Amino acid sequence: MNKKTLDNLKDIEGKKVIVRVDFNVPLDKNGNINDDNRILMALPTIKELLKKGAKLILLSHLGRIKKESDKATKSLKVVAEALNQKLDATVKFVDSTRGVAVDEAVKDLNEGQILMLENTRFEDVQNGEVVNYESKNNPNLAKYWANLGDIFVNDAFGTAHRSHASNVGIANNMKIAVVGRLIELELRMLNKVVNEPKRPLVAIIGGAKVSDKINVIANLLKIADKVLIGGGMSYTFFKSLGKEVGDSLVENDKLSLAKSYLDNDHAGKIELPVDIACVKEFADTKPTYRAIDNISSSEMGLDIGPKTVAKYKKIIESAQTVVWNGPMGVFEFKNFAFGTESICKTIANVGTDKLFSIIGGGDSASAAIKMGFHDKFSYISTGGGASLALLEGKKLPAIEAIHNN
Numbered sequence: 001m002n003k004k005t006l007d008n009l010k011d012i013e014g015k016k017v018i019v020r021v022d023f024n025v026p027l028d029k030n031g032n033i034n035d036d037n038r039i040l041m042a043l044p045t046i047k048e049l050l051k052k053g054a055k056l057i058l059l060s061h062l063g064r065i066k067k068e069s070d071k072a073t074k075s076l077k078v079v080a081e082a083l084n085q086k087l088d089a090t091v092k093f094v095d096s097t098r099g100v101a102v103d104e105a106v107k108d109l110n111e112g113q114i115l116m117l118e119n120t121r122f123e124d125v126q127n128g129e130v131v132n133y134e135s136k137n138n139p140n141l142a143k144y145w146a147n148l149g150d151i152f153v154n155d156a157f158g159t160a161h162r163s164h165a166s167n168v169g170i171a172n173n174m175k176i177a178v179v180g181r182l183i184e185l186e187l188r189m190l191n192k193v194v195n196e197p198k199r200p201l202v203a204i205i206g207g208a209k210v211s212d213k214i215n216v217i218a219n220l221l222k223i224a225d226k227v228l229i230g231g232g233m234s235y236t237f238f239k240s241l242g243k244e245v246g247d248s249l250v251e252n253d254k255l256s257l258a259k260s261y262l263d264n265d266h267a268g269k270i271e272l273p274v275d276i277a278c279v280k281e282f283a284d285t286k287p288t289y290r291a292i293d294n295i296s297s298s299e300m301g302l303d304i305g306p307k308t309v310a311k312y313k314k315i316i317e318s319a320q321t322v323v324w325n326g327p328m329g330v331f332e333f334k335n336f337a338f339g340t341e342s343i344c345k346t347i348a349n350v351g352t353d354k355l356f357s358i359i360g361g362g363d364s365a366s367a368a369i370k371m372g373f374h375d376k377f378s379y380i381s382t383g384g385g386a387s388l389a390l391l392e393g394k395k396l397p398a399i400e401a402i403h404n405n
């Protein structure tokens, strides 16, 4: 990697270091942290900087802020408390993103202490008006945050595909801007898929955000040996072939793109499910497994079936590298966790000594962790969108903004 890292920082004792972390953790209905993986993955950078005597100012977003009332459930205070429990250092929290309270708190910060500001995306809505200062990289906000410190460390891989004030904006206003240990690790791991995979390389794509993910298939068809489709993504492909998909999830404006992938896939890399768990309504009820030609117009498919699992298992077992983004079904319902759990089990049974396996961010990573497979993958990425962007062959703007070594 040609970017500056923590190794390039000298004499940081007593310096104010702004660290952009990704503390966008999933919260349950009561506002408690469901999965603290992203906090744990940020610890190496935080601990290293504290050990060197820095004063840390942490910035992160949490969820999306579209209206004033979203702020009530998206405060980072709960994360500051969780971080405090994981460190010997004091973690102070200020419930503002800029202004006098922030300035005072920064002034009071001592060596080896941490100050966490409120959710950076609170800047997106001001007095009920959507202004997107953080998300549209407002220059005044970027300058304000940059002026809080002497050095900038970006360690938020999960937002590295975005050009926001708290990553690109700050980096562009600092004399010293480096990446942290998590970003270094993520890039090293994803490089083993994108640039130097041991073959066969198998990509597994599922989930529900079809329009966000379908574009990645173009590049996967270049770099992978097989592309296994599952989850909600499958039905856009089936419908593009003229099949009945009932009420299953379909993105109609992506039908011709899906069809063009199939038409141009002369090497036969794309694999589609052969059977589907069908139900009459979106509920956690016992499904009927049907061959894909037998889905009725009054049903929807919420998981892959056992024949698909058997087919995908064979392909995964012959692979040397697997990259996976998006669950195979609505795993949140126990009746539709079968596909996702079976793929996890297959990867676990092959083992990380024979198979380099990465699961990419978001729901698929949470599913694997929740199902108890967290140590069965070679790597669980903290960034769904960012890892997809790398798989698409794109550059990540927040990493591009870091100074070259």
Ligand code: AMP
Pocket: 206, 207, 208, 209, 210, 230, 231, 232, 233, 249, 301, 302, 303, 325, 326, 327, 328, 329, 330, 331, 332, 362, 363, 364
């Ligand atoms: P994504 O963020 O794109 O990875 O989507 C994750 C979501 O996809 C999960 O919440 C799953 O419940 C959902 N999902 C997976 N398969 C299906 C399906 N067949 N129909 C609807 N939603 C699905």
